[in-house]
Amino acid sequence: MDEGSELIQPQDQSFWATLPDVCLRRIFWWLGDIDRSRAALVCRKWNQMMYSADLWRYRTITFSGRTSRVQFESALWYVKKFGHYLECLEIKFLNPYNVVLTKKFQVTMRGLLSCLGRSNNRLKSLSIQHLELDRLVWRNSIRNSLIKSLSFFLKKMGKYLGSLSLKGARLTVKQGCQVLNSLSYLRNESTASDLNIEDYFSHHLTVYSSPQFNKTMATFHNLASLTLNYNCISDELLENLAENNASTLRTMNIKCHIHDPHSQVIWGMSWAKLAREASNLKVNFFFERVMKYERLVRILLQEIPVRSISLRSCYFSDPDWSMRPTLIDLLPTFRHTLQKLTFEFNNNHESLEEELHFLILSCRKLFYFKIWAFLDVKFVERILKSQEEGQCALRTLKVRIYTNRYETNEEDRTLREIHRKYRDLIDSGINYFVIAYPMM
Secondary structure (H helix, E strand, O other): HHHHHHHOOOOHHHHOOOOOOOHHHHHHOOOOOHHHHHHHHOOOHHHHHHOOHHHOOEEEEOOOOOOOHHHHHHHHHHHHHHHOOOOEEEEOOOOOHHHHHHHHHHHHHOOOOHHHHHHHOOOOOEEEOOOOOOOOOOOHHHHHHHHHHHHHHHHHHHOOEEEEEEOOOOEOHHHHHHHHHHHHOOOOOOOOEOOOOOOOOOOOOOOHOOOOHHHHHEEOOOOEEEEEEEEEEEEHHHHHHHOOOOOOOOOOEEEOOOOOOOOOOOOOOHHHHHHHOOOEEEEEEEEEOOOOHHHHHHHHHOOOOOOEEEOOOOOOOOOOOOOOOHHHHHHHOOOOOOOOEEEEEOOOOOOOOHHHHHHHHHHHHHHHHHEEOOOOOOOHHHHHHHHHOOOOOOOEEEEEEEEEEOOOHHHHHHHHHHHHHHHHHHHOOEEEEEOOOOOO
16 A cells, blocks of 8 residues: 555544534534534534534524425424524525415414424524515415414513514504514513614505504614614604613614605604704615605705615606705705715716715715716716815725616726726725616
């Protein structure tokens, strides 16, 4: 037998066996379930190591639109075997396409939540997103059973949960309040610090006018971060937040969609009181196809401590719409607090380079700027020149320049020249991404 095929010596074999537990746990942490199962068969020590709490604290369980029976069973198996270690659980149910799948999911969730409720007292974060329970694939009986299971679970585990995300659940006001009220069961208040109810209610609902919703939100006394839709905002809600969460509230993320009611009147004094009581509050707005100045000016009141604004019209075009009044008259109102700006709109009918450049220079705290729009390529050079001269302090610059031509060779060549000219500035710490994009 030649030297290259000699048997491994005992001292070489013992390397893994003598590896410290902390190193083994770190290695196993990167393995998937199948590889962990195989590793557990190597020896008794590795098998015991697989029951370390560190390996099972965080879990994402995904059910796809064509989920097999094995996936549902493996989710239950995992919770029964390792559920008592869980601290952060994320559940995704992607694009169910028939009633059979939603029924299987509801039955699985009933068993999963029941098992967790019996064995776990560590769960700090729960995320169940994009259920879209208002879709036709959810029969009333299936939807009601799922809501009942979730409410029962939250009644039992609400005292432990610090973070809850039910984004995209799409419930009625009555159903939504029933679930949220479960967090404060028998205690009259919830200690959750992070609540995400974006798209939690179905489209077209005027949640802001519901006394039931405002009563439910009054039970939250420890919120640090609140994410919701603008159709939930009312003077009463802001009053509740100022009264019950002033010392803890740091962030509000507000989404305003064209299909959600957003014509309610909010008094500036309500925002002013909240900003005064919650002195560290920063508000982030995300507008989806709500682009007209007349609508925005009713929402973006000067009393709001706005940190970031995102305005997206997707690819919709309206020749009667102009972005200019928003850029000139509205957004500079927040020049002392704005840190992030994101734009995505079709401005093929108007040139906005001057207004955008002036806005960037006006917002002295602005560090993030992203825009997808019809722009002159030289706009990028003007921004970089202002950055070089110390007139702005961007750390992220992302630009997609729309064109009306299939070929973007000329724009690409100019962008390469600009990059070469300002390479040192870009390499010094700017997250820089600029491309030309045919918009046909």
